[in-house]
Amino acid sequence: MKIGNLLFAGAVLIGTALLISECTRRSSETPSVEIGRPAPAFKLPDLKGQEISLDQYKGKVVMLDFWATWCGPCRMTMPLLEKLQKEYPNNMVLLAINLEESRDTVRDYIRQQGLNSHVLLDEKGSLGEVYGTEAIPMQVLIDKEGIVRDIKTGFSPTMAGQLRAEIERLDKMP
Numbered sequence: 001m002k003i004g005n006l007l008f009a010g011a012v013l014i015g016t017a018l019l020i021s022e023c024t025r026r027s028s029e030t031p032s033v034e035i036g037r038p039a040p041a042f043k044l045p046d047l048k049g050q051e052i053s054l055d056q057y058k059g060k061v062v063m064l065d066f067w068a069t070w071c072g073p074c075r076m077t078m079p080l081l082e083k084l085q086k087e088y089p090n091n092m093v094l095l096a097i098n099l100e101e102s103r104d105t106v107r108d109y110i111r112q113q114g115l116n117s118h119v120l121l122d123e124k125g126s127l128g129e130v131y132g133t134e135a136i137p138m139q140v141l142i143d144k145e146g147i148v149r150d151i152k153t154g155f156s157p158t159m160a161g162q163l164r165a166e167i168e169r170l171d172k173m174p
Contacts, residue, residue, distance in 0.1 A: 023068065023070075023071035023072070023073060023074065023135060023136050023137075033130070033131045033132055033140060033148055033151070034148060035148050035149065035150065035151060036147065036148065036149075037147065037148055038146050038147055038148070039054060039062075039064075039140065039142045039146055039147065039148050040054075040127075040130050040131065041053065041054055041055060042054050042127050042130070044097065044120040044121060044122055044127060045120065045121050046118060046119060046120050046121070047103060047106065047107050047110070047119050047121070052095070052118070052120055054095075054142070054146070055146075057093045057095075058144070058145070058146055059144050060091065060092065060093050060144060061088075061091055061092040061093070061141065061142070061143060061144060061167055061170045061171055062092070062093050062095065062141070062142040063081065063084070063085075063092060063093070063094050063095070063139055063140070063141055063142075063163070063167070064095050064097055064131070064139065064140040064142070065077070065078070065081050065094060065095070065096045065097065065117075065137060065138075065139050066097050066099055066122075066128055066131065066133045066136050066137065066138040066139075066140075067096060067097070067098060067099065067136055067137045068098060068099050068100065068101055068136060069098070069101060069105060069106065069109040070101075071136050071137065073136075073137055073154060073155035074136055074137040074155075075113075076155050077137040077139075077155050077159070078096065078113070078115060078117065078137075079113075079115070080159065080160045080163075081094055081096070081117070081139070081163075082094065082115055082116060082117050083160070084160065084163060084164060084167065085117065087164070088167055088171070091167070091171045092167050092171070093118070094117055094118065095118055095120055096115075096117040096118065096119045096120070097119075097120045097121075097122050097127065097128070098119055098120070098121055098122065099122050099125050099128045099133065099136065100122065100123060100124065100125040100128070101121075101123070102123065103121055103123075106119060106121060135153050135154065136153075137153070137154065137155060138151065138152070138153045139151070139152045139153075139163065141163070141166055141167070141170060143170045143173055144170070144173065144174075149166070149170055150166050
């Protein structure tokens with residue numbers, strides 16, 4: 001096999017791995033998020049410095065998206081999640097929680113990418129630890145009563161459809 005073909009095959013394998021992968025973070029000791037249990041409460045600042053709490057969204061389906069600008073799969077996930085937010089503007093709230101990056105880094109990235117998601121800053125990673133974000137991107141779906149109903153990690157080509165089905169199911173719940 002020619003060297004060019006080997007390089008091409010290697011590039012294809014790496015690209016495929018990125019499409020179905022996740023970015024690994026340090027492991028958290030004891031995450032307190034568990035499907036079927038109340039979502040841990042929090043207050044975090046958004047890019048404007050306004051404190052946002054999970055409690056203010058009771059009565060709506062909430063999707064938490066834990067991410068970072070350096071994470072390739074996160075970069076692919078964010079536009080999909082933003083599209084879902086636009087599909088369900090009255091039924092679902094997307095909170096994009098950036099982990100351990102500065103406000104300026106995140107603001108610049110959001111501006112460059114043309115994203116409109118509601119971004120919260122977990123600059124010390126403390127909420128990420130509470131939620132057990134060993135790998136990102138990680139989405140946590142919370143029902144209208146504040147109960148964790150689904151947790152997904154990584155990126156896959158089918159994730160938008162899976163999340164859409166789960167959002168619709170949760171929206172129909174009383």
